Amino acid sequence: MSRVVVVGSGFAGLWAALGAARRLDELAVPAGTVDVTVLSNTPFHDIRVRNYEADLSACRIPLADVLDPAGIAHITAEVTAIDVDARSISTAAGASYGYDRLVLASGSQVVQPAIPGLREFGFDVDTYDGAIRLQHHLQALTGGPPTPAATTVVVVGAGLTGIETACELPSRLRALFARGDGVSPRVVLVDHSPVVGSDMGPSARPVIEQALSANGVETRTAVGVAAVSQGGVSLSSGERLDAATVVWCAGMRASPLTEQLPVTRDRLGRLQVDDYLRVIGVPAMFAAGDVAAARMDDEHLSVMSCQHGRPMGRYAGYNVISDLFDEPMLPLRIPWYVTVLDLGPAGAVYTEGWDRTVVSQGTQAKATKQTINTQRIYPPLNGLRADLLAAAAPELQARP
Numbered sequence: 001m002s003r004v005v006v007v008g009s010g011f012a013g014l015w016a017a018l019g020a021a022r023r024l025d026e027l028a029v030p031a032g033t034v035d036v037t038v039l040s041n042t043p044f045h046d047i048r049v050r051n052y053e054a055d056l057s058a059c060r061i062p063l064a065d066v067l068d069p070a071g072i073a074h075i076t077a078e079v080t081a082i083d084v085d086a087r088s089i090s091t092a093a094g095a096s097y098g099y100d101r102l103v104l105a106s107g108s109q110v111v112q113p114a115i116p117g118l119r120e121f122g123f124d125v126d127t128y129d130g131a132i133r134l135q136h137h138l139q140a141l142t143g144g145p146p147t148p149a150a151t152t153v154v155v156v157g158a159g160l161t162g163i164e165t166a167c168e169l170p171s172r173l174r175a176l177f178a179r180g181d182g183v184s185p186r187v188v189l190v191d192h193s194p195v196v197g198s199d200m201g202p203s204a205r206p207v208i209e210q211a212l213s214a215n216g217v218e219t220r221t222a223v224g225v226a227a228v229s230q231g232g233v234s235l236s237s238g239e240r241l242d243a244a245t246v247v248w249c250a251g252m253r254a255s256p257l258t259e260q261l262p263v264t265r266d267r268l269g270r271l272q273v274d275d276y277l278r279v280i281g282v283p284a285m286f287a288a289g290d291v292a293a294a295r296m297d298d299e300h301l302s303v304m305s306c307q308h309g310r311p312m313g314r315y316a317g318y319n320v321i322s323d324l325f326d327e328p329m330l331p332l333r334i335p336w337y338v339t340v341l342d343l344g345p346a347g348a349v350y351t352e353g354w355d356r357t358v359v360s361q362g363t364q365a366k367a368t369k370q371t372i373n374t375q376r377i378y379p380p381l382n383g384l385r386a387d388l389l390a391a392a393a394p395e396l397q398a399r400p
Contacts, residue, residue, distance in 0.1 A: 002034045004320055005089060005099040007079050007257070009040035009063055010048060011306040012289025012313035013105035014379065018392035019317020020103075021070040025389060027325060034324065037073040038063065039089065039097065044128070049306050050373055051131035052165040052342070054172050058374070060128055061381070069385040079106065082260050084282050101284050101320045104271070105313060106255035108290035108304050112248060117228035122248045125165055134247065141244055142176050146183040152243040154233045156225055157250030158191035159199060160341055163208060165249055166217045167344030188218045188241055190233070191250070195221060200339070201356040204349050211346035252304050254291045261285075266293050268304070275331035277316045278323070286323075288316035296334045300354055306377050308334065311396055318394040330394050338399055340369045352399070372400050 006017045020036045045066060047059040063074045077091040082102070089097045110126040112118055123134040141150045151173060155166040166189040173185030189196060189212065196219055197208040212219060224236040232242040254269035263281040265271060270293040272280045277294060279285040288294075289309035294302040302308040311334060319329040339351045348365035351358050360368070376397070380387040 001032060002100045002324055003098060004034060004036045004101045004103070004324065005097055006036070006038045006103045006105060006317075007040075007089065008105035008107055008255075008289070009038055009042065009045050009074070010105065010107045010289060011309035011377070012107070012292075012316070013038060013040065013103070014045045014063075014066065015310050015313030015392055016103045016105055016286075016288055016317040016320070017067060017072045018070055018379070018388055019314040019394060020321050021072055021317075022389040022392045023318045023321035027321065027327065029321075029325070031071075034321070035073065036071075037075060037097070038067060039075050039077050039079055039091070041076065041078040042128075043074065043076045045379070046128045047373075047377065048126075048128070049377070051125040051128060052161065052168050053373075054135075054168065054175075056128065056131055056135070061379070065381060065383065066379045066388060069383050070388050071385075079257060082257060084261065084285065087284060099284070101324050102286065103316050103320050104255075104257065104279070104285060104287045104291055105289045105309075105316070106257050106291055108252045108254050108268075110248060111251035111253050113251075115225055115228060117230075118225070118246075118248065121228050121230050122246050124248050125161065134245075137245060138172070138176055146177055148183060148186070149231055149242040150244045151177050151183050152186040152188070152241070153245040153247060154188045154190060154241050154243045155247045155249060156190045156233075157248065158189050158193065158196035158219070158221070159249065160197075160339070162189060162191070162247075162249035163197055163212070164342045164344075165247055167211060167215050167342065167346065169247075170216050171345055186218070186243075187216070188220060188243070190220045190223060190225065190235065192224045193221060197341075199356075200341070200349075200351070203358045204339075204341070204351050204356050207349045207358060207361050208341070208343065211343035211349070214346045215344050252290070258287075258291050266301075268293075275333075276319045276323075276329040277312060277332060278319070286316045286320050288312035294332060296337070300337070307338070310377065311394075314392055314394045317392065334396060336399055340365060340372060340400065342366070342369050342373075368400055376400060 347362035350365040
Protein backbone atom coordinates (compact mmCIF):
# COMPACT_ATOMS: atom_id res chain seq x y z
CA MET A 1 0.00 0.00 0.00
CA SER A 2 1.27 3.48 -0.89
CA ARG A 3 1.25 6.02 1.93
CA VAL A 4 0.27 9.67 1.54
CA VAL A 5 0.70 11.71 4.71
CA VAL A 6 -0.69 15.20 5.25
CA VAL A 7 0.82 17.14 8.14
CA GLY A 8 -1.65 19.67 9.50
CA SER A 9 -5.43 19.99 9.68
CA GLY A 10 -5.90 23.69 9.02
CA PHE A 11 -7.36 25.12 5.83
CA ALA A 12 -4.58 23.75 3.61
CA GLY A 13 -4.22 20.39 5.37
CA LEU A 14 -7.92 19.57 5.49
CA TRP A 15 -8.45 20.35 1.83
CA ALA A 16 -5.27 18.57 0.77
CA ALA A 17 -6.54 15.38 2.41
CA LEU A 18 -10.01 15.71 0.90
CA GLY A 19 -8.52 16.66 -2.47
CA ALA A 20 -6.38 13.52 -2.39
CA ALA A 21 -9.40 11.35 -1.63
CA ARG A 22 -11.29 12.98 -4.47
CA ARG A 23 -8.46 12.38 -6.92
CA LEU A 24 -8.26 8.70 -5.91
CA ASP A 25 -11.94 8.41 -6.78
CA GLU A 26 -11.42 10.12 -10.13
CA LEU A 27 -8.64 7.70 -11.02
CA ALA A 28 -10.75 4.74 -9.84
CA VAL A 29 -7.92 3.57 -7.61
CA PRO A 30 -9.04 0.36 -5.84
CA ALA A 31 -9.63 0.59 -2.10
CA GLY A 32 -6.59 -0.50 -0.09
CA THR A 33 -4.11 0.74 -2.70
CA VAL A 34 -3.36 4.14 -1.12
CA ASP A 35 -3.63 5.14 2.53
CA VAL A 36 -4.20 8.86 3.14
CA THR A 37 -3.48 9.92 6.73
CA VAL A 38 -3.61 13.32 8.40
CA LEU A 39 -1.23 13.97 11.29
CA SER A 40 -2.27 16.97 13.38
CA ASN A 41 -1.52 18.17 16.88
CA THR A 42 -5.26 18.57 17.49
CA PRO A 43 -8.18 16.34 16.46
CA PHE A 44 -9.95 19.37 15.06
CA HIS A 45 -10.21 21.62 12.04
CA ASP A 46 -10.20 25.11 13.54
CA ILE A 47 -11.68 28.12 11.78
CA ARG A 48 -8.65 30.10 12.84
CA VAL A 49 -9.52 33.37 11.13
CA ARG A 50 -12.50 33.80 13.49
CA ASN A 51 -10.47 33.67 16.70
CA TYR A 52 -10.87 37.43 17.21
CA GLU A 53 -14.64 37.02 17.60
CA ALA A 54 -16.48 36.84 20.92
CA ASP A 55 -18.37 33.63 20.15
CA LEU A 56 -16.13 30.72 19.14
CA SER A 57 -18.75 28.00 19.53
CA ALA A 58 -18.79 27.25 15.78
CA CYS A 59 -15.04 27.57 15.24
CA ARG A 60 -13.86 24.06 16.11
CA ILE A 61 -14.87 21.11 13.92
CA PRO A 62 -13.95 17.52 14.89
CA LEU A 63 -11.83 15.94 12.18
CA ALA A 64 -13.93 12.80 12.49
CA ASP A 65 -16.91 14.74 11.13
CA VAL A 66 -15.15 15.68 7.87
CA LEU A 67 -12.46 13.03 7.32
CA ASP A 68 -14.14 9.81 8.42
CA PRO A 69 -16.88 10.02 5.75
CA ALA A 70 -14.17 10.37 3.09
CA GLY A 71 -12.22 7.38 4.36
CA ILE A 72 -9.26 9.46 5.51
CA ALA A 73 -7.35 8.38 8.61
CA HIS A 74 -6.34 10.99 11.17
CA ILE A 75 -3.91 10.74 14.05
CA THR A 76 -3.49 13.31 16.80
CA ALA A 77 0.26 13.76 17.09
CA GLU A 78 2.81 16.55 17.22
CA VAL A 79 5.21 16.13 14.33
CA THR A 80 8.73 16.98 15.48
CA ALA A 81 11.00 15.74 12.69
CA ILE A 82 10.98 15.01 8.97
CA ASP A 83 13.64 12.76 7.45
CA VAL A 84 13.52 13.46 3.73
CA ASP A 85 16.09 10.76 2.90
CA ALA A 86 14.28 8.00 4.78
CA ARG A 87 10.89 9.52 3.87
CA SER A 88 9.68 9.28 7.42
CA ILE A 89 8.11 11.50 10.06
CA SER A 90 8.70 11.39 13.81
CA THR A 91 6.37 12.64 16.53
CA ALA A 92 6.81 13.93 20.07
CA ALA A 93 5.43 10.64 21.38
CA GLY A 94 8.22 8.70 19.67
CA ALA A 95 6.15 7.25 16.85
CA SER A 96 7.43 7.12 13.28
CA TYR A 97 5.43 7.19 10.04
CA GLY A 98 6.79 6.45 6.62
CA TYR A 99 5.47 8.07 3.48
CA ASP A 100 5.65 7.72 -0.27
CA ARG A 101 4.34 11.26 -0.71
CA LEU A 102 4.05 14.03 1.87
CA VAL A 103 2.00 17.21 1.94
CA LEU A 104 3.39 19.63 4.50
CA ALA A 105 0.58 21.93 5.64
CA SER A 106 1.63 22.65 9.21
CA GLY A 107 0.67 26.30 9.04
CA SER A 108 2.16 29.29 10.81
CA GLN A 109 2.36 30.83 14.24
CA VAL A 110 2.53 34.28 15.73
CA VAL A 111 6.07 35.45 16.50
CA GLN A 112 6.69 36.39 20.11
CA PRO A 113 10.00 38.27 20.39
CA ALA A 114 12.13 38.21 23.53
CA ILE A 115 10.38 41.15 25.17
CA PRO A 116 10.53 41.04 28.98
CA GLY A 117 7.25 39.72 30.36
CA LEU A 118 5.57 38.97 27.04
CA ARG A 119 5.53 35.18 27.34
CA GLU A 120 4.46 35.33 30.99
CA PHE A 121 1.71 37.94 30.72
CA GLY A 122 0.78 38.23 27.04
CA PHE A 123 -2.21 36.71 25.25
CA ASP A 124 -2.94 36.02 21.58
CA VAL A 125 -5.69 34.92 19.22
CA ASP A 126 -3.35 32.86 17.05
CA THR A 127 -4.95 29.56 18.05
CA TYR A 128 -8.34 28.45 19.28
CA ASP A 129 -6.84 27.53 22.65
CA GLY A 130 -5.16 30.92 22.87
CA ALA A 131 -8.41 32.72 22.07
CA ILE A 132 -10.25 30.68 24.72
CA ARG A 133 -7.54 31.50 27.25
CA LEU A 134 -8.06 35.20 26.50
CA GLN A 135 -11.82 34.80 26.94
CA HIS A 136 -11.38 33.14 30.34
CA HIS A 137 -8.92 35.84 31.41
CA LEU A 138 -11.30 38.66 30.50
CA GLN A 139 -14.18 36.91 32.23
CA ALA A 140 -12.09 36.45 35.38
CA LEU A 141 -11.35 40.18 35.50
CA THR A 142 -15.04 40.91 35.96
CA GLY A 143 -14.90 39.28 39.39
CA GLY A 144 -12.43 41.84 40.68
CA PRO A 145 -12.61 45.59 41.21
CA PRO A 146 -13.38 47.52 37.99
CA THR A 147 -10.15 49.50 37.93
CA PRO A 148 -9.01 51.35 34.81
CA ALA A 149 -6.27 48.73 34.31
CA ALA A 150 -8.74 45.83 34.57
CA THR A 151 -10.92 47.31 31.85
CA THR A 152 -8.04 48.21 29.51
CA VAL A 153 -6.70 46.01 26.72
CA VAL A 154 -3.57 46.78 24.72
CA VAL A 155 -3.45 45.14 21.28
CA VAL A 156 0.03 45.01 19.75
CA GLY A 157 0.24 44.86 15.96
CA ALA A 158 -1.95 46.91 13.64
CA GLY A 159 -2.05 44.41 10.82
CA LEU A 160 -5.24 42.63 9.81
CA THR A 161 -5.54 40.42 12.91
CA GLY A 162 -4.69 43.26 15.27
CA ILE A 163 -7.23 45.61 13.69
CA GLU A 164 -10.00 43.02 13.74
CA THR A 165 -9.22 42.14 17.36
CA ALA A 166 -9.08 45.78 18.46
CA CYS A 167 -12.37 46.62 16.72
CA GLU A 168 -14.13 43.68 18.38
CA LEU A 169 -12.90 44.29 21.92
CA PRO A 170 -14.70 47.52 22.97
CA SER A 171 -18.16 45.98 22.68
CA ARG A 172 -16.94 42.79 24.38
CA LEU A 173 -15.53 44.79 27.28
CA ARG A 174 -18.69 46.86 27.62
CA ALA A 175 -20.74 43.67 27.83
CA LEU A 176 -18.40 42.17 30.42
CA PHE A 177 -18.16 45.27 32.61
CA ALA A 178 -21.74 46.51 32.26
CA ARG A 179 -22.17 47.20 35.96
CA GLY A 180 -22.71 50.95 35.89
CA ASP A 181 -19.70 51.71 38.10
CA GLY A 182 -18.42 54.55 35.97
CA VAL A 183 -15.28 52.83 34.62
CA SER A 184 -15.11 52.98 30.82
CA PRO A 185 -13.46 50.11 28.93
CA ARG A 186 -10.39 51.17 26.95
CA VAL A 187 -8.66 49.55 23.96
CA VAL A 188 -5.30 50.80 22.69
CA LEU A 189 -3.80 49.56 19.39
CA VAL A 190 0.00 49.78 19.21
CA ASP A 191 2.23 49.40 16.14
CA HIS A 192 5.79 50.18 15.14
CA SER A 193 4.64 51.54 11.77
CA PRO A 194 3.71 55.22 11.47
CA VAL A 195 0.19 54.27 10.31
CA VAL A 196 -2.29 51.51 11.16
CA GLY A 197 -3.06 48.98 8.46
CA SER A 198 0.18 49.76 6.65
CA ASP A 199 -0.31 46.75 4.35
CA MET A 200 -3.82 47.81 3.36
CA GLY A 201 -2.74 50.69 1.14
CA PRO A 202 -3.86 54.31 0.88
CA SER A 203 -7.37 53.49 -0.30
CA ALA A 204 -8.39 51.46 2.75
CA ARG A 205 -6.45 53.19 5.52
CA PRO A 206 -8.84 56.15 5.93
CA VAL A 207 -11.75 53.70 6.27
CA ILE A 208 -9.84 51.75 8.92
CA GLU A 209 -8.84 54.87 10.84
CA GLN A 210 -12.42 56.14 10.84
CA ALA A 211 -13.68 52.76 12.07
CA LEU A 212 -11.13 52.62 14.88
CA SER A 213 -12.22 56.09 15.98
CA ALA A 214 -15.91 55.20 15.78
CA ASN A 215 -15.29 52.09 17.87
CA GLY A 216 -13.42 54.10 20.47
CA VAL A 217 -10.05 52.46 19.85
CA GLU A 218 -7.00 54.58 20.66
CA THR A 219 -3.81 54.18 18.62
CA ARG A 220 -0.12 54.50 19.33
CA THR A 221 1.94 54.37 16.15
CA ALA A 222 5.68 54.48 15.41
CA VAL A 223 6.39 52.89 18.79
CA GLY A 224 7.42 49.46 20.00
CA VAL A 225 6.84 47.50 23.17
CA ALA A 226 9.72 47.59 25.65
CA ALA A 227 8.26 45.40 28.36
CA VAL A 228 5.06 43.70 29.48
CA SER A 229 3.99 43.14 33.08
CA GLN A 230 0.92 41.84 34.85
CA GLY A 231 -0.23 45.42 35.21
CA GLY A 232 0.57 46.97 31.85
CA VAL A 233 2.87 47.78 28.97
CA SER A 234 5.92 50.00 28.67
CA LEU A 235 6.40 51.52 25.21
CA SER A 236 9.64 52.50 23.53
CA SER A 237 8.44 56.11 23.66
CA GLY A 238 8.57 55.99 27.45
CA GLU A 239 4.80 55.91 27.85
CA ARG A 240 3.32 53.44 30.33
CA LEU A 241 -0.12 51.95 29.62
CA ASP A 242 -1.81 50.44 32.66
CA ALA A 243 -3.60 47.34 31.39
CA ALA A 244 -4.44 43.92 32.77
CA THR A 245 -4.59 42.46 29.26
CA VAL A 246 -2.07 42.56 26.41
CA VAL A 247 -2.93 40.77 23.14
CA TRP A 248 0.03 40.16 20.84
CA CYS A 249 -0.88 40.19 17.11
CA ALA A 250 2.44 41.28 15.60
CA GLY A 251 4.17 39.09 13.05
CA MET A 252 3.72 35.59 11.65
CA ARG A 253 6.19 32.89 10.69
CA ALA A 254 5.83 29.52 8.99
CA SER A 255 5.88 26.34 11.06
CA PRO A 256 9.38 25.53 12.35
CA LEU A 257 9.19 22.18 10.55
CA THR A 258 10.27 24.04 7.41
CA GLU A 259 13.62 24.75 9.07
CA GLN A 260 14.49 21.05 9.00
CA LEU A 261 14.47 20.85 5.23
CA PRO A 262 17.68 21.33 3.22
CA VAL A 263 16.30 24.18 1.11
CA THR A 264 16.18 27.96 1.07
CA ARG A 265 13.27 29.63 2.84
CA ASP A 266 11.90 33.15 2.50
CA ARG A 267 11.88 35.78 5.26
CA LEU A 268 8.68 34.24 6.68
CA GLY A 269 10.22 30.76 6.80
CA ARG A 270 8.18 29.53 3.85
CA LEU A 271 9.26 26.91 1.33
CA GLN A 272 9.64 27.63 -2.36
CA VAL A 273 7.25 25.49 -4.39
CA ASP A 274 6.72 25.07 -8.11
CA ASP A 275 3.46 25.62 -9.98
CA TYR A 276 2.25 22.19 -8.84
CA LEU A 277 3.09 22.88 -5.17
CA ARG A 278 6.03 20.49 -5.13
CA VAL A 279 8.75 21.64 -2.73
CA ILE A 280 11.69 22.65 -4.90
CA GLY A 281 14.73 20.61 -3.94
CA VAL A 282 12.93 17.96 -1.87
CA PRO A 283 11.67 14.81 -3.59
CA ALA A 284 8.20 13.39 -2.89
CA MET A 285 7.13 16.45 -0.91
CA PHE A 286 4.40 19.01 -1.55
CA ALA A 287 3.62 22.06 0.57
CA ALA A 288 0.47 24.14 0.90
CA GLY A 289 -0.87 27.00 2.96
CA ASP A 290 1.25 29.17 5.23
CA VAL A 291 4.39 27.01 4.89
CA ALA A 292 4.55 27.53 1.12
CA ALA A 293 5.46 30.55 -0.98
CA ALA A 294 3.47 29.78 -4.12
CA ARG A 295 3.24 32.01 -7.16
CA MET A 296 -0.27 33.37 -7.63
CA ASP A 297 0.54 35.24 -10.84
CA ASP A 298 3.65 36.53 -12.59
CA GLU A 299 4.30 39.16 -9.90
CA HIS A 300 2.80 38.00 -6.59
CA LEU A 301 3.35 35.17 -4.14
CA SER A 302 0.69 33.68 -1.90
CA VAL A 303 -0.12 35.34 1.42
CA MET A 304 -0.72 33.67 4.76
CA SER A 305 -4.51 33.52 4.57
CA CYS A 306 -7.32 31.01 4.15
CA GLN A 307 -8.06 32.73 0.83
CA HIS A 308 -4.91 31.13 -0.56
CA GLY A 309 -4.53 28.21 1.86
CA ARG A 310 -7.78 26.53 0.86
CA PRO A 311 -7.17 26.36 -2.92
CA MET A 312 -3.51 25.50 -2.33
CA GLY A 313 -4.67 22.54 -0.28
CA ARG A 314 -7.12 21.36 -2.92
CA TYR A 315 -4.51 21.53 -5.68
CA ALA A 316 -1.85 19.89 -3.50
CA GLY A 317 -4.23 17.01 -2.78
CA TYR A 318 -5.04 16.57 -6.46
CA ASN A 319 -1.40 16.77 -7.49
CA VAL A 320 0.07 14.52 -4.81
CA ILE A 321 -2.10 11.64 -6.01
CA SER A 322 -1.50 12.49 -9.67
CA ASP A 323 2.23 12.48 -9.03
CA LEU A 324 2.03 9.15 -7.22
CA PHE A 325 0.38 7.55 -10.27
CA ASP A 326 2.35 9.50 -12.88
CA GLU A 327 -0.77 11.32 -14.05
CA PRO A 328 -0.88 14.92 -15.29
CA MET A 329 -0.88 17.55 -12.54
CA LEU A 330 -2.65 20.90 -12.43
CA PRO A 331 -0.77 24.20 -12.07
CA LEU A 332 -2.17 26.64 -9.53
CA ARG A 333 -2.75 30.24 -10.48
CA ILE A 334 -5.18 32.61 -8.78
CA PRO A 335 -5.82 35.66 -10.99
CA TRP A 336 -7.64 37.75 -8.38
CA TYR A 337 -7.04 38.90 -4.83
CA VAL A 338 -9.42 40.44 -2.30
CA THR A 339 -9.27 41.46 1.33
CA VAL A 340 -12.31 41.73 3.59
CA LEU A 341 -11.42 43.25 6.95
CA ASP A 342 -13.87 43.11 9.85
CA LEU A 343 -14.19 46.47 11.62
CA GLY A 344 -16.51 45.41 14.41
CA PRO A 345 -19.62 47.57 14.95
CA ALA A 346 -18.29 49.96 12.30
CA GLY A 347 -18.83 47.32 9.59
CA ALA A 348 -16.04 46.11 7.35
CA VAL A 349 -13.95 47.16 4.37
CA TYR A 350 -13.74 45.12 1.15
CA THR A 351 -10.83 45.68 -1.24
CA GLU A 352 -9.89 44.17 -4.58
CA GLY A 353 -6.52 43.79 -6.23
CA TRP A 354 -3.02 43.71 -4.79
CA ASP A 355 -3.17 47.49 -4.40
CA ARG A 356 -6.27 46.95 -2.20
CA THR A 357 -8.69 49.35 -3.80
CA VAL A 358 -11.83 49.81 -1.69
CA VAL A 359 -14.98 48.62 -3.47
CA SER A 360 -17.36 48.49 -0.50
CA GLN A 361 -17.43 49.34 3.18
CA GLY A 362 -19.73 49.60 6.18
CA THR A 363 -22.77 47.33 6.41
CA GLN A 364 -22.47 46.08 2.82
CA ALA A 365 -18.92 44.85 3.34
CA LYS A 366 -19.88 43.48 6.76
CA ALA A 367 -22.53 41.25 5.18
CA THR A 368 -19.87 39.86 2.82
CA LYS A 369 -17.49 39.27 5.72
CA GLN A 370 -20.15 37.42 7.71
CA THR A 371 -20.93 35.20 4.72
CA ILE A 372 -17.23 34.38 4.39
CA ASN A 373 -16.75 33.71 8.10
CA THR A 374 -19.87 31.59 8.62
CA GLN A 375 -20.35 29.84 5.27
CA ARG A 376 -17.76 30.20 2.53
CA ILE A 377 -14.72 28.90 4.42
CA TYR A 378 -16.47 25.93 6.02
CA PRO A 379 -16.40 22.37 4.70
CA PRO A 380 -19.76 20.60 4.27
CA LEU A 381 -20.89 19.47 7.73
CA ASN A 382 -23.64 17.05 6.70
CA GLY A 383 -21.35 14.01 6.84
CA LEU A 384 -21.94 13.12 3.20
CA ARG A 385 -18.87 11.81 1.39
CA ALA A 386 -20.12 13.00 -2.01
CA ASP A 387 -20.52 16.56 -0.79
CA LEU A 388 -17.11 16.62 0.89
CA LEU A 389 -15.34 15.34 -2.22
CA ALA A 390 -17.30 17.70 -4.47
CA ALA A 391 -16.17 20.63 -2.33
CA ALA A 392 -12.54 19.46 -2.70
CA ALA A 393 -12.49 19.94 -6.48
CA PRO A 394 -9.34 21.73 -7.71
CA GLU A 395 -11.32 24.74 -8.84
CA LEU A 396 -11.16 28.39 -7.88
CA GLN A 397 -14.14 29.98 -6.18
CA ALA A 398 -15.55 33.17 -7.62
CA ARG A 399 -14.86 36.37 -5.73
CA PRO A 400 -16.99 36.67 -2.60
